[in-house]
Amino acid sequence: MKKFIRNTAVALITATVAIAAIIVIKTLNHTPPPFSDVAEVNIQLDEAKLAANLAAAIRFKTVSYQTSKGKQNKEFSDFIAWVATTYPQVNEALQLELVNQSMLYKWQGSDDALKPILITGHYDVVPVIPGSEAKWQQPPFSGNIVDGVIWGRGALDDKSGVVGILQAVTYLLEQGFQPQRTVYLSFGHDEEIGGRNGAGAITALLKEQGVQLAWSLDEGSFVFDGIFPGLDALMASINVAEKGSITLDIVATAPGGHSSMPPQNNAVSDLAKAITKLQDNPVPGGLGGLSTEMFDNVSRYMPFTMRGLFANQWLFGPVIDRQLSASATTNAMLRTTTAPTMLSGSVKTNVLPIEAIATVNFRIHPRDNMQSIEDYVTQLVASDTISVRARGGINASAVSDWNAKGYEDIARSMREVYGDIAVAPGLMIAGSDSKHYGQVADNAYRFNPFVLASEDLTGFHGTNEKITVANFAQGVRGYIQIIRNGSEQ
Template sequence: MAVSRWKAVGSTLLAMFLVGLVALLAVLFIRTYTWPNEVGRWNSNETVIIELTEKERKQLVEALKGAIRIPTVSFSEEEQNTTALREFGEYIQKVFPQVFSSVLIHHEVLGGYSHLFKVQGTDLSLLPYMLLAHIDVVPAPPESWEVPPFSGEERDGYVYGRGTLDDKNSVIGILQALEFLLKRGHKPQRSFYIGLGHDEEVSGHKGALKIVEKLQSQGVQLAFVLDEGLAVLDGVIQGIRQPVALIGTTEKGSITLDLTVNRSPGHSSMPPSETSIGILAAAVSRLEQNAMPNMFGEGPEQDMFERLSTKFDFPLNIIMANLWLFSPILSRILERSPSTNAIVRTTTALTIFKSGIKSNVIPPTATATVNFRLHPAQTVQEVLDIMQNTIKDERVEISVLNSFDPLPVSPNDMSLGYQILQHTIHNVFSRAPVAPGVCVGNTDSRHFVNLTNNIYRFSPVVLKKEDVDRKTN
């Protein structure tokens, strides 16, 4: 009797398990194959007609080449190529005469080299918006380039040079579009601003911040801000075979700090049991070995994968459509690659290590510079607390050089700025679904948080995997 009873219980449990498994599979497949296929697509039938003559297309390319040839390098906040920055201002006045002569446009120079344009619209009741870009670039050692970095050389259909992707393409694209529209007699309904900062690569404090201060003094509020950031990725996201347009709805925060250890100096012939270098190296090693917590799902990254779920190949489409179940698995997978690991957590990067003057002298001081890029769900203080708890060594002094929290996540779908941007992307890149994303780099847009709640980061360029590799190399 007892054996029969246990068999009956076992059969019941097996039946319940099978029923549960079938029910779970049904939920997974129903969610996957009933997920809205057009999420991230504009429903309007309105089409934007873009007609450029062959002459105008050549003008656009030549304008970019000319901009690349001006080495507007920012070496640090204190050191910039001011001669080149001044030359760049003269260059855009020459190349875009309509922009600088139109009665619809007011132009002024701020902070010495940054440019602010106001384009007057016909309906003054509408909140204006802002288009941002920056004219400065980071240094470009010639030995790491296939062609001279400031030559603007065109080869095999590509324009080479520092600034082609960051960010003179945006500068020239914005001004050239405005130039063409003015030539056609176009008058915008909504007023808008164009802000061109000259020190974005080293903080934006002398450029973008001056633009913000000017607008605040005039009581200006903005409907939205569009800056550089994410792009149209074609073949870059594994498992998706079509282009995907990602709009940065937030960007990571940053902390740069020095870790310093001071000990008594000595000679290599009589070394102490611990040295300043050894203590600091151990502290830095603990930081590298103990990553910040995985924050997948706390920012817009989960929304991105869900919106793109129908575009993934099987079985990834099932995983992406059911992150309520599979998010722990996906978050662990994303940790394995540096590029996707940066999406799911605050990253830790040792960038400078300084100590020692001679091979037989034990130095008294060792210093390391560490940079953290903060996930949108964390604050500066939270990261500092975790870091201190990881190091757990009072001999390591911590000095914060600069820091700022991640930017708030801007709304999507119902926001005017996001809708306009999504509409435009679909009219230009018709095959690309649109999804929100995290911008892991920092932009001038972070200075505009008091002027609008709607800040978006997108560059209208298509990047294939080979383009990403080319840019990296």
């Protein structure tokens, strides 16, 4: 007996030591990719001039309102004219085609056998929320440059993209650069209202011309600074897909009647139970595919404990899953999200409702689709008194290849410009013009090469949108490298 206990103890200790050893070895091997093969670039730019051009672009009130009413057409045509006069080299060397009020430039490559690439952004902006003007430290369309910061609507979304691309191409032309692949540039005028007449029409035109792109690069994620939980290093988050969306009405019906003699349940209480059930049963998701790849890359730059967790998913998988699902930001990367947004019931205080409706918006992860979400919800909540009605939506995009050359070119460009930073594929939570361009591209990437910190987030579609001159210039260097590397064979 004694011998048996001793042997068991020895076996347990040996197993524990072995597991601990595996954990430590895997953690120690879970390191960033080597930086020695990346040559950091040194690109001299006239930063004051870049800033002045972005500021000038911001001053055009190229606002997309939800309806075409209120649109100031002259601001759009003036912006197009401004691009022509401000970037004469681009207009001389590249071929411009106006598609409605969107611009499509073609920079002929030296090798027609290679598939072209597309670098794109949009120059329309969202309106400034009426009444919020006073909250801006600098007027939203002033383009004021104060203490090295460029202020105004579009500074991040997405005039910095448009002007950044034009500056990058100008720089490359001045250097006598000739792309091997044909490079298309496009600047959309209606992205903020779906992009149908801009990116949509350009996509149709390219299709008609038989153009199939190797890849496209549109706005999307940024170089995150302190935004990704647990990460101190900068992280270029190159989005390779965007989520879809579906809105469902959960409808509870009942006989109605006077509220003085209510039955045990009525439409409102039935609906409340259904909503609670939805909240308690999130759409299944978790690590896998894209999210595994993202966390695998990012965690290599994290402190030892976090590295240890991600390096040993075989053991800690469930723990990681629970942690990531608990945070709204990371949860959105793992699954289709559920958000009840609107409610309606009876029209009078003393009348029992014959119908109560909850409107629920789901943001669809690429692993799901509109039908599968409708089926999931129906199966979960539908009954004699509860039905589910779809209001419409859009499926998630295809997931682009993060092992393809285009992705690697963008990733390498970011490390050449920003140094030894983390680069990882990501999932876009919002929509972009890539839903159109993706139809003519083998891969569609969504990424702006500018740094974004938490305090910048309120600028998007909100107040005090701004970018520092240094950050803008660094992003232009990013575009230069992306075009230089990406247009090579």
